[in-house]
Amino acid sequence: MTAKTTKAFAPASIGNVSLGFDLLGAALQPIDGTQLGDWVEVTDASAFSLSVDGNFADRLPPGIENNIVTKCYTFFQNKLTSIHKAQLNVKVHLHKALPIGSGLGSSASSIVAAFYALNEHAGKAFSEDALLTMMGELEGQISGSVHYDNVAPSYIGGLVLMTGQASPIAAKLPCFDNWYWVVCYSGITVSTAEARRLLPKQYALSDTLDFGRQLSVFVHCLYTQNETLAAKMMTDVIAEQHRKVLLPRFDDAREACMSNNALAFGISGSGPTVFAIARELDEAKTMQAWLEKEYIQNSDGFSHICQLDDKGTTLIS
Numbered sequence: 572m573t574a575k576t577t578k579a580f581a582p583a584s585i586g587n588v589s590l591g592f593d594l595l596g597a598a599l600q601p602i603d604g605t606q607l608g609d610w611v612e613v614t615d616a617s618a619f620s621l622s623v624d625g626n627f628a629d630r631l632p633p634g635i636e637n638n639i640v641t642k643c644y645t646f647f648q649n650k651l652t653s654i655h656k657a658q659l660n661v662k663v664h665l666h667k668a669l670p671i672g673s674g675l676g677s678s679a680s681s682i683v684a685a686f687y688a689l690n691e692h693a694g695k696a697f698s699e700d701a702l703l704t705m706m707g708e709l710e711g712q713i714s715g716s717v718h719y720d721n722v723a724p725s726y727i728g729g730l731v732l733m734t735g736q737a738s739p740i741a742a743k744l745p746c747f748d749n750w751y752w753v754v755c756y757s758g759i760t761v762s763t764a765e766a767r768r769l770l771p772k773q774y775a776l777s778d779t780l781d782f783g784r785q786l787s788v789f790v791h792c793l794y795t796q797n798e799t800l801a802a803k804m805m806t807d808v809i810a811e812q813h814r815k816v817l818l819p820r821f822d823d824a825r826e827a828c829m830s831n832n833a834l835a836f837g838i839s840g841s842g843p844t845v846f847a848i849a850r851e852l853d854e855a856k857t858m859q860a861w862l863e864k865e866y867i868q869n870s871d872g873f874s875h876i877c878q879l880d881d882k883g884t885t886l887i888s
């Protein structure tokens with residue numbers, strides 16, 4: 572008899588989306604069909620083990636105990652035992668396709684794929700919010716504080732707003748179906764935890780007023796489909812000015828994309844990936860060509876033209 576196997580794919584994501592620090596995130600699907608994200612496979616076995624492959628597997632910390640997927644398994648198993656008095660005897664395989672410290676929600680993608688596959692394998696033992704809480708907890712262990720703006724979109728798909736409540740933790744928003752999201756990973760590494768330490772502990776009242784105004788007007792625009800006003804709200808008063816020092820050629824990249832009709836441009840998560848929004852595919856291609864030539868720093872870098880991935884995490888075969 573063949574052992575039961577469950578395999579889940581979790582897409583890359585843009586945290587913050589410029590105007591929603593820790594509160595807004597978007598899941599990505601390259602338009603050329605590339606699978607931009609990690610997958611995790613769980614198979615019945617007598618004892619836990621973790622194997623890893625994929626383009627960025629060799630950049631993971633050595634030792635399976637240091638891989639976030641092992642920590643996900645332990646965390647899930649403890650919850651399963653304490654709440655359902657059950658045991659999940661499995662081996663786990665991680666396909667690491669997303670570069671680490673890239674600003675594309677790399678750790679989130681591994682975490683989400685792992686929890687999703689474990690939960691499906693355990694017969695959907697936990698609800699969506701219970702599982703999302705676990706994902707946020709593990710993401711917090713990596714970055715130093717719990718934030719859902721990568722795990723939530725990677726899990727449920729689309730453009731997602733965090734509620735700050737235990738249930739629902741996240742709400743999917745409408746967006747503009749015609750938008751192309753051009754992402755470019757420069758190839759260097761930025762630690763999310765370190766990029767968070769760069770931020771001030773307190774902000775000026777004027778910045779907090781701008782933050783609240785921008786996010787609320789943006790959400791209004793999504794529901795009224797006012798693309799022009801929505802795009803005007805997409806600037807970052809919280810993180811960009813403090814983090815862009817870590818990103819060589821960030822200002823040049825903004826200038827190049829905006830002068831090619833980008834609706835918005837910003838840092839994806841904590842960077843170094845940047846994103847630009849284009850209304851037309853030929854404009855997206857022009858921005859991508861510039862970013863590939865000028866923003867990428869080494870052979871690890873890449874760029875994709877994406878749309879929002881509305882499905883989020885899915886089972887794959």
Ligand SMILES: Nc1ncnc2c1ncn2[C@@H]1O[C@H](COP(=O)(O)OP(=O)(O)O)[C@@H](O)[C@H]1O
Binds near residue numbers: 674713763
């Ligand atoms: N499966 C994994 N995927 C990504 N990072 C992992 C994984 N397991 C452990 N790590 C560690 O977690 C940290 C992730 O760093 P972080 O800057 O948060 O990356 P990202 O922003 O790409 O999620 C790194 O220190 C990395 O070595």
Ligand SMILES: N[C@@H](CCOP(=O)(O)O)C(=O)O
Binds near residue numbers: 594674676720840
């Ligand atoms: N809101 C977080 C998002 C981090 O995203 P990542 O992809 O860089 O891990 C932050 O800005 O710190």
